Amino acid sequence: MDAYTEGIVLRQTKTLNGRRMITLFSKEFGKLGAGTNLAGRGRDKSSLALRPFTYGSYGLRKSRGAWHMNGAEALRGFYRIAEEPEKFANCSYALEFTEKLLPEESPAPALFDLALEYFEMMEARRKKFDTLTAAFLFKAIHLWGAAPELGKCVRCGKEPRGGVRFGVRDGGLVCDDCRETENIPDADKDRLLYPLDFGILNVMRYLPGRPLKSFERLALDEPVLRALKRILREHAAWHLGVGGLKSEEFFNGGLTISRKELHGDGHGNHS
Numbered sequence: 001m002d003a004y005t006e007g008i009v010l011r012q013t014k015t016l017n018g019r020r021m022i023t024l025f026s027k028e029f030g031k032l033g034a035g036t037n038l039a040g041r042g043r044d045k046s047s048l049a050l051r052p053f054t055y056g057s058y059g060l061r062k063s064r065g066a067w068h069m070n071g072a073e074a075l076r077g078f079y080r081i082a083e084e085p086e087k088f089a090n091c092s093y094a095l096e097f098t099e100k101l102l103p104e105e106s107p108a109p110a111l112f113d114l115a116l117e118y119f120e121m122m123e124a125r126r127k128k129f130d131t132l133t134a135a136f137l138f139k140a141i142h143l144w145g146a147a148p149e150l151g152k153c154v155r156c157g158k159e160p161r162g163g164v165r166f167g168v169r170d171g172g173l174v175c176d177d178c179r180e181t182e183n184i185p186d187a188d189k190d191r192l193l194y195p196l197d198f199g200i201l202n203v204m205r206y207l208p209g210r211p212l213k214s215f216e217r218l219a220l221d222e223p224v225l226r227a228l229k230r231i232l233r234e235h236a237a238w239h240l241g242v243g244g245l246k247s248e249e250f251f252n253g254g255l256t257i258s259r260k261e262l263h264g265d266g267h268g269n270h271s
């Protein structure tokens with residue numbers, strides 16, 4: 001079978017005899033690994049098309065159950081992603097997250113479009129990279145049917161009136177009444193409960209329904225972002241098995257840089 005498909009390169013690894021294995025998020029077939037003899041180095045067209053992050057058009061053949069890539073042309077290289085360490089860290093995390101989320105050979109066109117839009121916006125973005133990454137993660141979690149419950153308490157079903165926590169294992173809000181009845185020392189730690197203020201809760205309710213485009217100019221406050229990143233990371237690890245990513249540390253490390261940026265951009269409120 002011969003096919004052409006659009007795709008985003010997730011990974012490139014060397015195999016025997018100068019061959020390479022390309023892990024591709026193809027629009028048509030989902031995630032797949034394809035062996036190729038195309039040159040992965042140098043400056044020719046196909047080598048550019050085999051680099052991670054590249055969005056391109058790929059010629060594939062499947063024989064005896066294995067994919068082979070016999071053609072590759074880059075449509076967009078997203079080279080500017082690598083220009084800044086923090087931007088690169090964010091994109092690496094999003095790429096690895098996507099790779100881990102996707103099952104083998106199961107088409108996911110909505111996630112494909114979301115990822116492509118994310119990289120396009122990221123390439124043009126000049127700061128607050130992790131706001132966009134948080135929005136991307138949240139939307140991906142929604143697309144995967146693992147949206148957290150943010151309207152009512154997951155334990156008693158009531159709309160919380162007092163304090164509220166986010167229960168990672170519970171998959172949503174846990175009201176203070178329910179939390180207190182447990183009466184277990186260290187219950188928060190054991191059950192992965194995180195306090196939520198209304199700022200964070202409002203952001204969490206706002207994020208998933210909006211198109212990614214609406215985040216073009218949005219920059220979340222640092223404490224909100226920090227809490228949100230941790231919740232999303234642990235929620236995805238617990239409910240989708242997407243955890244322990246190699247790029248996780250870099251993604252978190254990005255916080256220091258953005259904080260500096262926050263205080264250095266000249267329009268703070270400290271008058």
Ligand SMILES: [Zn+2]
Pocket residue numbers: 153154155156157158174175176177178179
């Ligand atoms: Zn409750």
